[in-house]
Amino acid sequence: MTDLVLNDGRSMPQLGLGTYQIPDAQVAAVVRAGLDLGFRLVDTAALYHNERGVGEGLAHDDAWVTTKLWHDQHGEAAAALDASLALLGREQVDLYLIHWPHPDGGRFVDAWKTLVELREQGKTRSIGVSNFLPEHLDAIIAATGVAPAVNQIELHPTFQQRDVQAANAAHGIVTQSWSPLGQGATLKDERIVRIAEAVGAEPAQVIIAWHLAKGFSVIPKAGDPKHLASNWRAQEVRLTDDQIAAIDAMDDPDGRMGPDPREM
Numbered sequence: 646m647t648d649l650v651l652n653d654g655r656s657m658p659q660l661g662l663g664t665y666q667i668p669d670a671q672v673a674a675v676v677r678a679g680l681d682l683g684f685r686l687v688d689t690a691a692l693y694h695n696e697r698g699v700g701e702g703l704a705h706d707d708a709w710v711t712t713k714l715w716h717d718q719h720g721e722a723a724a725a726l727d728a729s730l731a732l733l734g735r736e737q738v739d740l741y742l743i744h745w746p747h748p749d750g751g752r753f754v755d756a757w758k759t760l761v762e763l764r765e766q767g768k769t770r771s772i773g774v775s776n777f778l779p780e781h782l783d784a785i786i787a788a789t790g791v792a793p794a795v796n797q798i799e800l801h802p803t804f805q806q807r808d809v810q811a812a813n814a815a816h817g818i819v820t821q822s823w824s825p826l827g828q829g830a831t832l833k834d835e836r837i838v839r840i841a842e843a844v845g846a847e848p849a850q851v852i853i854a855w856h857l858a859k860g861f862s863v864i865p866k867a868g869d870p871k872h873l874a875s876n877w878r879a880q881e882v883r884l885t886d887d888q889i890a891a892i893d894a895m896d897d898p899d900g901r902m903g904p905d906p907r908e909m
Contacts, residue, residue, distance in 0.1 A: 646880070647683060648864055651794040652817035653771055656782060657740070658709055659719035659857060660880060661686030662873070663823065663866035669698040671868065676702025682877045684708070688797075688864045690744055691715045691729055698735035699832050710735065713744040714760075716909075719752035722759040726768055741769035743796060745909045746781040757785040773797070775823070776906040779812035792816040800861065801827035802837070802852060802892050821862040826852050828902050836891060848884045853879035855892045 648656040648766055654838050662679040664687065672695045676687055680702070689699045700762035703710065710733065718725040741760060746753045760772040760823050773795035774781070798806055800822035813820045824832050831837060832848040837905040841848045849865070853876060867873040884892075 647857070649819050651771055653704050653794050654792070655739075655771055657771070657795070657819070657862065658684075658686040660684070660877075661688050661709070661711075661862065661864040663864040664699060665693055665823075665866050667693075667695060667698075667811050667866065667868050669695040670697035671889060673750055673818065675840075675873065676870055678873055679877075680706055680708060684842055684877065686711070686862075686864070689713075689733075690742075691718070691725060692744060696729055697734075699718060700735065700743045703733075704743055707834075710740040711740040711742065712738050713742040714742075714756060715809075716745045716750055716753075717748035719743070719747065719750055719756040719771035722756045723763060723768075724735055724812055726763055728849045730768065734863070738769050739768055740771045740773055740795060742793075742795065743901050744772045745904075746774070746906055747802055747909060748781070748907065753781065754788045754887035756782055757791075758789055760790050761789055771795070773818075776904075776909065777902045778809060778906050781906070782816065782818070786816065789849075789859055792819050794894045795819045795821050795862070797821040797823055799824050799903045800856075801825055801900075801902075802831050802895040803827055803897045804805070804902065805893070805896040806886050807896070819862055820860075822856050822865065823864060824903060827900075830902075832894075834895070836895060840884070840888050840891065843880055843888070844884065846879070850875060850879040851884070851888075852892075854882035855889060858884055858889055
C-alpha cells in the first residue's frame with residue numbers, strides 16, 4: 646500500500662474504499678471486508694446516509710476515515726461535523742471535505758474558514774474540498790492562506806480535468822478521484838479492453854492502476870466482495886509508459902458524467 650504525503654505533512658493511503666450508494670445496513674460488512682483485504686482508507690459523507698454503518702464496520706480500527714460537509718450546512722459546519730462524528734463513533738476524523746462549492750449559496754468560503762478552525766480544534770486531522778474548480782480554490786486560499794490537503798474530483802480516463810489537476814499541483818493539493826471507473830462505461834472501451842488483455846488484468850484493474858500510476862488518490866466503490874478484492878489487487882498491475890499515454894489520450898473535456906460544480 647502506497648501512501649501520499651499531504652501538504653500538511655500527514656500521509657494518506659493512496660488507494661481507498663468508496664461507499665457512495667452502499668446502504669447503511671450493508672456498509673459495515675463491506676468496510677470489514679475491505680479492512681481484511683488491507684484497505685486503510687474509507688470514504689463516506691453526510692449525504693450518503695451511511696456514516697453509522699461505516700463507523701460500525703471500522704469499530705476500533707485506526708484506518709483513515711474521510712467524511713464530507715453537504716452544501717446545505719455550509720453555515721453550520723461545526724455542528725455538521727459533530728453530527729458526523731457521533732454517527733461514526735469517533736472523536737475526530739482524518740479528513741473533512743467540503744463536498745461541493747455550491748457557489749450560488751455563497752457560503753463555501755465561510756465553510757472553509759470553519760474547517761480551518763475545526764482542524765485547529767483537533768476534530769479533524771486534515772481538511773480538504775471536493776469538486777472545487779480553480780476559481781473556488783483561489784477564493785478559499787485567498788481568504789485564509791490555507792490550501793486544502795485534498796481536492797476530490799470526478800476523474801476517469803474520459804474526463805481528466807487537467808485544469809483542476811494543474812491547479813491542485815500548484816498548491817500542493819492531492820488530487821483524489823471519484824467515479825474513477827467512469828460509472829462503468831469506460832470498462833467496455835476497446836482501448837481499455839486491449840490493455841487489460843495485454844497485461845492479464847481486468848478492465849477495472851487497468852483503470853485503477855492508471856490512477857495510481859498518475860499519482861492520484863483513488864476511491865473506487867465496490868459492494869460486491871469479488872469486486873472489492875479485484876480493486877485491491879489493482880495495485881499489482883504495472884502499465885507501460887505507452888499504455889499510460891494511451892489512456893491519457895482518452896480524455897474528453899466534455900466527458901463529465903456527474904454535476905457541474907458551477908451549477909450544483
